[in-house]
Amino acid sequence: MSKRDTPVQPKPGTNACAPFDRERAGMWARTRRYAVPRWMIEEAAERRLAGDWRGACAAAGVDVAFDLAEVARQDGPAIAEALEDDLRHLAPDLLRWHLPRLEPQWSTQTMITPRRVIVLRAYDRPRLRATLQIVTPEGVGGQRLTLRFGSVAVGTAKTSRTELDWSAARHVWDVRHAHELLARHGGLDRAPFFNADGTPRRPDQLPTENPGPDDPVRLAEWITLLHDRGEVERAFVAANVALEIDEARRHGVDLLDALRSSVLALHRLRPELRRLAREGIVRNWHVPIGEQVTHWVLRYFVATVEQTDDPTCPGDGLRLTLHREMSPAERRRQGRPAVATVPLPDVYWRRLPDLELLRAGRLTPDDLHPLVRSALFPARDAPRDGRPIGPPDPGPPPVIRVRCRGVWHRVSYQGGVLHTHDHTEEERRREQALKAFGGKVVGCFAVRQGWTSTGRMPRALRVQRNELFHRMRHGDTPGVLRMLDLGHDPHARDGEGTTLLHLIGHVDHRLLLPRLLAAGLDLEASDERGHTPLFRAVAWGASADVVRALVDAGARTDVHGYVYPGGDVNLAELIDIRRRRDLDFLKVRIAAQGERNT
Missing domain, CATH: 1.25.40.20 (Ankyrin repeat-containing domain)
Known part of the structure; x- marks a missing residue:
């Protein structure tokens, strides 16, 4: 194979791949830093290990909306006992870590996708009248979750919320299954593209041809590298999945382009469908490709999943057919029935954002949730500097260099007040008088104006301001209080x-x-x-x-x-x-x- 035909690993600090573009990488990097702060992880783990599952939920911003005694009366002691056992091993902070987020075409604020009812476990399948569920917020105005117990109607339109069945994905919330994350994303003794200790594989250690099914980790790498280069047809062949395009319903769109922009992990699809079947979760699925790409025109494009035992069928019986579905509004206008297939939840088919961020150099393994880090990199030792594992805590306001009248000066916030280190008190009074009379303030003295308005200011100061707002939006009350205690100014305004x-x-x-x-x-x-x-x-x-x-x-x-x-x-x-x-x-x-x- 020529050098040109050999997919290569991206350099650290660059985009990992076309599907995980700069905008999506930035969105997920912010999510991993602010959505589940370290104090929440530590407090929830402490309460869980002490046997206080309600306290763990409270620490992770989860409201409990049921009573175990009532469950025992209505559904019987056996179900109540199984439910209580699951609750003792529930890691609500880990669940919050893995919840779906608004993709870049919907929001830049990294909020949890609203109006979702997610089934964590069904105790009476297939009836689904006794299920443990997590309910996401009504909108983006808050990030509190609700833990419920009761009936659902997954895959129907009986409620205004989207209901998803995650009961075959216990690794995202149950500490007894958290270690399965590695295998669920193509790993075995190591994660794809990484050694067991979390160090990245060198380009010469990556596959240069199809290694075949006997080496599943290298096969996952090969399929991913092909997808990264936009060679999705070769990626389908390597994954042994048949690909068809419904020409009658392509609407003049290059559907291969939709696949190139999607975060579909082809190497996951077959084993996850088998796992769902073993759990008794068998439906007519489609993969909502359009929901995961940033092009509005592709919003309703899906890949219908077809499985057959016919040995003559390409792809060993697994086929994806790409086409455009009508929107709900179009179906209502034309009097068409509801879609015959239901969306396969992305917990079963999408790439893991954590691995993509690590490949792109946007995170280190020690920035991950401790349970995620342990699952993906079982041979990784504790950090040598002794710092805790998890998203970093806020720090004090840094001293920032500002170009002021042709020279570099230092400014910083101390006690919520901007300090200009290289100006005298007389100079400060003169600039204040100039501003009062409508004069233009520049250099060090323009920093304060930019902080409290939508004007321009140094990048380092924007990062500082953005952290304050991200922690507010994600409900990180202790983090915001800590920033204020450290001297950050609360009078900031964001770009809006x-x-x-x-x-x-x-x-x-x-x-x-x-x-x-x-x-x-x-x-x-x-x-x-x-x-x-x-x-x-x-x-x-x-x-x-x-x-x-x-x-x-x-x-x-x-x-x-x-x-x-x-x-x-x-x-x-x-x-x-x-x-x-x-x-x-x-x-x-x-x-x-x-x-x-x-």
């Missing part, structure tokens, strides 16, 4: 004019709201949409407790703003549009204020 008060519904408002108000944050500050923190709390589904706390703190209730649908509405109209029946108290207060004003 959002303040920390606009995100108060994401965190424990009882701890952070008094802190932010004491720091002088404005309850009536508007973002670029013209929304105040109270308006946004109502619009984005913050709890009634958060809304009440903002009102009690003095937030004005005569505000208005643009929302879809509805246009420019006041707060009372917004409550009706969002169907916030939990906010009737606010409507009563608004009405009373209106009567007093008249």
